[in-house]
Amino acid sequence: MSGLFYLATLTFLIGMVWKILQYARTPAPLKIPTTPAPPTSAGVVARLARETLFFESLFRANLLLWFFAVLFHGGLALVFIRHLRYFVDPVPAWLVWMQPFGIYGGIAMVLGLMGLLARRFLIRRVRYISTPSDYLWLVLLLVIGVSGLTMTYVAHPDVVALKAYIQSLWHFTPAPFPADPFLTLHLLGFLVLLALFPFSKLLHAPGVFFSPTRNQADDAREHRHLAPWSQSELESQ
Amino acid sequence: MATIEVAGKTIEVDEEGYLTNLSDWDEEVAAELAKKEGIDMTENHWEVVNFLREYYEEYQVAPPIRVLTKAIAKKLGPEKGNSDYLYELFPYGPAKQACKIAGLPKPTGCV
Amino acid sequence: MATPTAVPTLDPTTIDQFTPDAMAGVRSFPAPPEIQGAIGFAPELSEGWEARAIARMGELLQENRALRVFLDACVHCGACTDKCHYYLGTKDPKNMPVARQELLRSVYRRYFTFAGKWFPKLVGARDLTRDVLDEWYSYFYQCSECRRCSLFCPYGIDTAEITMAAREILNHIGYGQKYTSEIIGKVHRIGNNLGLTAPALRNTLEGLEEELKEETGLDIRFPLDEAGAEVLLVTPSADFFAEPHIYSLIGYAKVFHAAGISWTLSTKASEAGNFGLFIGNHQQMRKIAHRIRDAALDLGVKRVVVGECGHAWRVAYSFWNTLIGVGSGADPDDRYGHLLQKQLDHRYKQPSHICEVTWDLLQRGAIQVDPEANDHLTVTYHDSCNVARGSRMGDTPDGAFEIPRAIIRKVANRFVEMDPATIRERTFCCGGGGGLLTDDLLDVRIKGAAPRMAALREVVETHKVNFMATICAICKAQFTKVLPAYGFKMGMVGGVHQLVSNAIRLGQNG
Numbered sequence: 001m002s003g004l005f006y007l008a009t010l011t012f013l014i015g016m017v018w019k020i021l022q023y024a025r026t027p028a029p030l031k032i033p034t035t036p037a038p039p040t041s042a043g044v045v046a047r048l049a050r051e052t053l054f055f056e057s058l059f060r061a062n063l064l065l066w067f068f069a070v071l072f073h074g075g076l077a078l079v080f081i082r083h084l085r086y087f088v089d090p091v092p093a094w095l096v097w098m099q100p101f102g103i104y105g106g107i108a109m110v111l112g113l114m115g116l117l118a119r120r121f122l123i124r125r126v127r128y129i130s131t132p133s134d135y136l137w138l139v140l141l142l143v144i145g146v147s148g149l150t151m152t153y154v155a156h157p158d159v160v161a162l163k164a165y166i167q168s169l170w171h172f173t174p175a176p177f178p179a180d181p182f183l184t185l186h187l188l189g190f191l192v193l194l195a196l197f198p199f200s201k202l203l204h205a206p207g208v209f210f211s212p213t214r215n216q217a218d219d220a221r222e223h224r225h226l227a228p229w230s231q232s233e234l235e236s237q
Numbered sequence: 238m239a240t241i242e243v244a245g246k247t248i249e250v251d252e253e254g255y256l257t258n259l260s261d262w263d264e265e266v267a268a269e270l271a272k273k274e275g276i277d278m279t280e281n282h283w284e285v286v287n288f289l290r291e292y293y294e295e296y297q298v299a300p301p302i303r304v305l306t307k308a309i310a311k312k313l314g315p316e317k318g319n320s321d322y323l324y325e326l327f328p329y330g331p332a333k334q335a336c337k338i339a340g341l342p343k344p345t346g347c348v
Numbered sequence: 349m350a351t352p353t354a355v356p357t358l359d360p361t362t363i364d365q366f367t368p369d370a371m372a373g374v375r376s377f378p379a380p381p382e383i384q385g386a387i388g389f390a391p392e393l394s395e396g397w398e399a400r401a402i403a404r405m406g407e408l409l410q411e412n413r414a415l416r417v418f419l420d421a422c423v424h425c426g427a428c429t430d431k432c433h434y435y436l437g438t439k440d441p442k443n444m445p446v447a448r449q450e451l452l453r454s455v456y457r458r459y460f461t462f463a464g465k466w467f468p469k470l471v472g473a474r475d476l477t478r479d480v481l482d483e484w485y486s487y488f489y490q491c492s493e494c495r496r497c498s499l500f501c502p503y504g505i506d507t508a509e510i511t512m513a514a515r516e517i518l519n520h521i522g523y524g525q526k527y528t529s530e531i532i533g534k535v536h537r538i539g540n541n542l543g544l545t546a547p548a549l550r551n552t553l554e555g556l557e558e559e560l561k562e563e564t565g566l567d568i569r570f571p572l573d574e575a576g577a578e579v580l581l582v583t584p585s586a587d588f589f590a591e592p593h594i595y596s597l598i599g600y601a602k603v604f605h606a607a608g609i610s611w612t613l614s615t616k617a618s619e620a621g622n623f624g625l626f627i628g629n630h631q632q633m634r635k636i637a638h639r640i641r642d643a644a645l646d647l648g649v650k651r652v653v654v655g656e657c658g659h660a661w662r663v664a665y666s667f668w669n670t671l672i673g674v675g676s677g678a679d680p681d682d683r684y685g686h687l688l689q690k691q692l693d694h695r696y697k698q699p700s701h702i703c704e705v706t707w708d709l710l711q712r713g714a715i716q717v718d719p720e721a722n723d724h725l726t727v728t729y730h731d732s733c734n735v736a737r738g739s740r741m742g743d744t745p746d747g748a749f750e751i752p753r754a755i756i757r758k759v760a761n762r763f764v765e766m767d768p769a770t771i772r773e774r775t776f777c778c779g780g781g782g783g784l785l786t787d788d789l790l791d792v793r794i795k796g797a798a799p800r801m802a803a804l805r806e807v808v809e810t811h812k813v814n815f816m817a818t819i820c821a822i823c824k825a826q827f828t829k830v831l832p833a834y835g836f837k838m839g840m841v842g843g844v845h846q847l848v849s850n851a852i853r854l855g856q857n858g
Contacts, residue, residue, distance in 0.1 A: 019420075026413040029630060031666045034498045034506065034737055036745035036773060051502070061427035061500035069425070069502075119426070124364040126426040128441050129450065131472035133463070134424050199462045200471075204503050207421030212414045213495075213504035218740055220666045221697055223677040224685050229411055230630055230670075252377045252526070253787065296548035301589040304555060320591050324838075330829070332590065333787065345531050346541030347586040347593075347621060347657070347785060347821035 001187070002174035008191035015198025016206065023210040029227040037218035044217050051214055065119065072112030072141075078105025079148070086159075086166045103152055110145040113138055133200070144189040147182045157183045243269045255336075255343050262290075262340030270338045274329070282326055282338075284312055289339040299336050299344050353794040355833055356437045358802045363430050370440040375486050376788045379529040381522075386533045387632065390522030397521040398476050402459050404520045408513050409460065411630075415513050418505045419456045422446060428497040428507075433776045434490050437795030442487050445497035445507040451484055452514050481523065488514040489525055490792050492782035493626065494733035499773055511782070512628025519627055527786035528623045535636055540585035540619035549618055552588050556598065566854055568605045570597075570613065575647045577612035578693075579604065581702070582620045582640055582664075583655025584821035592842040593824055596656050599845025602852050603706050606715045611653075617643035620660035621821065625667075626783035634671045637663065641672035641688060650693040653700050656843045658732035658820030659781065664699045665739035674699050703819060704741050706848060707751045710758050717851040722760035725815040727847065728807050729753055729765070730800065730827075731775035732820035746772070752819055752844050759851035764811040770803040778818075780826025793826060794833050801834040808836070817844045 038044050050056040055073075058066045082102020085091045117138045120130045151157050161178035168175035177184075196202070209215060238257070240247045243266050249257040254273060256262060267286060271278045278286075288308050292300040300308070302320055310318020323331035332344050381391035390400075409416050428445040430436070435443040442448060450472065457464030457473035464473030474480055491511040498506035518524060534543045544552070553570035560568040571577060581604075587597040604611045617640045624633030644652055652674050654664045669675025669685075676694050678685025692698045709715045729752060741747040749772045756763050770776050779796030807813040818824060818841065827841035 023413060023417055026410065026416050028413045029411060030670055032414060032506065032509070032738070034495060034504055035740055035748065037740075038745065039740075051504075055502055057500055057504065058425075058427055058502040061431070061502075065425060065427055123426065125366070125429040125441065125444060126424075128366075128368075129424050129426060129429065129444065129446050131424065132469065133467075133471045136470075201421070201423045204421040204423050207417045208503045210413060210417045211421070211504040212417075213498050213506050218745065220669055221675045221699070224669045224673065224675060224679070224682060226670060226682075230634075296551065297545050298543050298548050300548075301544075301552050301594070302591050303559075303594055304552060307555065307559075342543075344542060344589070345527070345534060346543075346589070347584050347825050348542065348590040 001177040001184075002169060004188075004191050005169055008195040011195040012197055019198050019203060020206050023206065027227040027229060028212045028216070029230045031216055031218075031220040031225050032212050033216040033218050034213040035218055037216070039218050041217050044215055048209060048215060052208060064115075068112045068115035068119070070112070071108045072116060075105040075107070075109030075112055078102050079109055079145075082106075086163050087170070089163070089167060103149075106145060106149050106152065110142065110149060113142050113145060117142070137200070137202075140189055140193060144186060144193065147186040147189065151180075151182050151186065155180075155182055241266075241269055241273070253337075253343060256340045259340055259342075267338050267340065270340070274334055274338065276327065276334070276338070278338075281313060281317075285309060285323065285326060285331070285335050286339040288312070289335055289341060293339070293341050299332065299341050302332060305331065353791045353833065355801075356439070356795050356798045358436060358798055363436075366435075366439040366441045368441055371438045371443065371490060371792065372440070372483065372486055374490065374789070374792055375482075376489050376784075376786055377526040378485070379524040379526040383526060383529045383533060384519070384522055384524045387529060387536065389519045389524055389529070392522040394522065397481075397523075401476055401481075401517050401521050402455075404517045405456065405513070406460070408516065409456075412509070412513070414506065414509045417503075418449070418509055419453050421503045422449060422453065422505055425502065427500050427502060428505075431497050431500050432491075432507075433494075433496070433779060433799045434492070434792065434796045437779070437798035438490070438792065440490075442483075443490055445501075445505075448487050448491055449505070449507055449510045451480070451487055452510050455480065481518075484514050485518060485523060485525075488518070489784065489789065490796075492733070492777045492779070492784055492796070494777035494781055495737040496733065496774070496777065499737060508782075509628075512626075514628075515626070515783075516628040519629065524627070525783060527788075528627050528783040532623050532627070532632060532636070535619055535623070535639075539616055539639070541621050541623070542585040542589050542619075544585055544588055544618065546615040549588060549613075549615060553613070556594075556601070560598065560601075564854055566605070568601050568854070570601055571611060572613050573615055573647070574610075574612040577610045577647060577649055579609055579611035579651045579653050579705075580617065580640075580644050580647055580649040581611055581613055581653050581655060582617050582643075582660075582699075583613070583702075584621045584657040584660060585619045586821040586825060587655055588618075590821075590825060590828075592828070592839070592846060593656075593821055595846035595849055596843030597845075599843065599847075599849030599852070600655060600702055602849055602854060603702075603709065603715060603845070606852055606854055607709045612647060612649070614643040614647060616646070620654055620657045620664070622660060622663045623783065625659055625663050633663065633667070637668060637671045640668070641674060644674065645688060645691070648691065650691070651696050651700060652692070652698060653702055653705055655702050656819040656821065656824075656845060658734040658822060661701055661819075662734035662738035665701070668699055701741050701751075701819075703751050703755060703844060704747075706845070707742075707755050710755065716853040717759045717848070718853060719759050719761045719851055721851040722847055723762070725760060725847070726762040726764060726811060726813045727756055727760045727815045727817055728763070728804070728813045729756055729771070729844075730778070730804075730816050730818040730823060730841075731771055731773075732818055732823050733775060733777045733781055735819060736773050736775045749773075752817075755844055756817055756847060759847045764807050764813055766803040766807050770799060776800045776803070778820070778823040778826040779830065781820075781822050785822050785826055790829070794830050797826065797830045797834070801830070801836075804836070805834070814840060815847075816841050817847060818842075819844050
């Protein structure tokens with residue numbers, strides 16, 4: 001288990017750094033913001049914030065989809081924060097305070113995922129564009145979510161031992177894994193997700209920040225935007 | 238390459254039925270092209286076609302619609318110097334259909 | 349002769365009722381070898397095209413961040429599936445933006461990603477075969493690059509960028525489209541998309557001067573190649589050639605005349621359109637744009653103004669500064685940029701849209717209008733896609749929507765908006781943009797116009813609208829062709845400056 005932990009984390013980190021560097025280093029030869037677009041960089045920051053926090057474009061596109069997406073992603077964010085208690089010691093007061101919200105988040109996340117999965121079966125257009133991996137990602141996330149909720153409500157694992165185990169990983173002195181079927185499923189699911197993240201459509205997470213239609217300021221007339229490769233022979237004359 | 242048969246001759250046309258070689262054009266060819274377009278050539282059709290060819294001869298391009306309507310007004314009377322009249326003669330659009338029958342290349346661009 | 353196309357009806361309850369591959373066989377004519385070769389592409393498909401296509405895709409991935417990110421980021425959420433006018437009009441599911449992208453993405457995955465190399469079925473990856481290539485040719489020429497999908501995508505994925513990349517690959521290996529390639533050849537050879545020779549252009553403009561003299565008694569000029577003019581006007585060549593385009597050209601001339609601004613057209617830059625954009629070829633786009641830089645330098649003008657042309661305004665507004673330095677803000681050590689920019693008058697926006705010029709004059713009272721002249725018209729306004737989602741006018745982000753409307757309200761008393769879901773940034777393409785304005789694609793064009801026609805029908809029925817103004821040569825030509833298919837008069841469409849032309853007061857400066 002510990003080996004998998006390190007392997008998956010390493011794959012995730014290396015893969016993400018590689019992809020992010022690749023995005024950052026690939027030039028954007030032309031100004032292509034989808035207009036109306038903000039003319040200043042402050043405006044761009046606000047646009048990206050609205051996009052990533054509130055899913056502005058999706059809201060415009062499809063309310064039901066937006067609702068499930070917010071339910072899932074918002075829930076996931078709360079769950080993520082809740083899980084920080086296994087990684088920090090001592091646990092700060094605010095983190096203790098927000099623990100129940102993490103549980104609500106877990107429920108929201110699973111409901112959101114079920115909605116998203118149902119769409120793929122029920123809406124013919126969405127079924128048409130779905131690949132096997134689209135279903136599998138939702139199933140994997142559901143496995144992680146449902147096993148987590150099961151441990152919260154039904155079969156509590158030894159969380160003290162779990163925390164000790166994670167702390168030991170942190171210090172590169174792995175302690176024995178507190179074996180528990182749901183916990184094993186939960187963690188394996190998470191590690192698979194982590195390792196495959198940089199090779200999958202989950203790249204939409206970093207991708208949105210590099211999307212030229214969203215992250216460029218609309219100032220083409222005011223500044224001469226140049227990309228290295230496109231400076232052609234015409235300019236050197 | 239597509240072809241059409243006129244009076245025993247085989248004449249090359251492009252995918253859209255425009256003559257490949259402008260020099261292949263004569264009145265028989267025009268009549269055949271018009272038939273393919275479902276147009277019965279009258280005196281007034283010929284006025285337009287002949288003007289297109291004269292203009293092309295001088296400028297190497299089909300005339301702008303306004304130049305055409307003015308020329309037709311001069312020849313056939315002011316009540317016929319408008320594009321509605323030209324559309325009556327050439328329902329698919331005077332620029333393209335009339336050019337095809339006149340043996341000129343198709344006008345391209347945002348028209 | 350074109351086969352009659354059944355006009356699609358739009359019913360929101362049948363949005364999911366589609367027919368796979370309904371439009372697979374609809375293809376515009378490929379470019380013959382001599383046309384392809386003349387503009388520097390491979391003349392035709394030949395042995396080894398697969399490898400060359402993949403190699404070109406690899407280069408594009410290195411050159412263009414948008415392509416790289418867009419090919420990775422899509423999660424198949426389906427937000428775009430009901431946003432494309434071609435899907436709505438054809439009900440072919442490959443005309444859903446995500447499915448259109450997937451045609452290219454599936455090949456990208458196969459050759460450039462770990463998952464696609466090892467688990468192609470799982471992630472929907474495909475080898476590049478001749479069938480796939482033909483499918484590209486069909487469906488990437490059923491996209492007008494209007495960017496409506498990019499507005500709704502949560503990651504801003506712009507199908508236009510994907511379509512452009514696919515067309516660039518197709519051209520690179522010798523599978524180009526006749527319509528766009530032939531036109532690009534004409535721009536280089538003759539100076540404009542139509543192939544209007546300099547004598548023909550001069551003759552046309554002189555004819556217009558005579559006509560206006562008869563009509564108004566004034567010497568309203570259409571100057572050509574006049575060095576030292578303040579303004580270089582670059583406008584689509586259709587403005588010289590076709591109706592209703594030419595009425596807007598007359599409008600521009602009247603505006604400059606009434607305001608006393610010296611201006612000129614140029615034989616070298618007798619085309620605003622830039623089909624290099626449509627085929628996604630950066631070098632072509634730059635080369636075509638470069639004629640405008642050359643003309644501006646040769647004629648010594650202080651301002652460059654662009655006429656009513658949608659994609660040209662996107663290229664001018666968003667790309668000219670990058671491509672040819674028409675703009676402001678070049679670095680002090682940017683010699684190429686400065687050479688032109690020091691000549692231009694930066695009190696004005698460079699380049700300016702003709703609507704910006706006219707609106708500024710109207711606001712300052714430098715031109716006067718009589719809106720009663722348009723009282724026979726009830727006007728609505730069709731936002732052109734490239735203006736709406738790929739550019740701006742004025743100082744505020746919504747200037748491209750507000751300024752043309754402000755002009756219309758000033759020059760006409762009766763103005764009505766169409767359904768809010770079909771205007772401004774949500775506007776529907778006319779159905780003929782992006783290199784589709786060709787007779788061999790008339791079927792797609794008529795079907796793609798369906799959403800706009802439905803919105804128009806609504807205001808025709810409720811408000812008796814009888815004029816749809818727009819500022820794009822493609823929109824004008826497309827609507828002229830498809831309006832009759834929907835039972836409307838072709839003369840219903842026209843330019844904003846056609847309305848200005850009707851209403852402007854002349855003579856004060858004549």
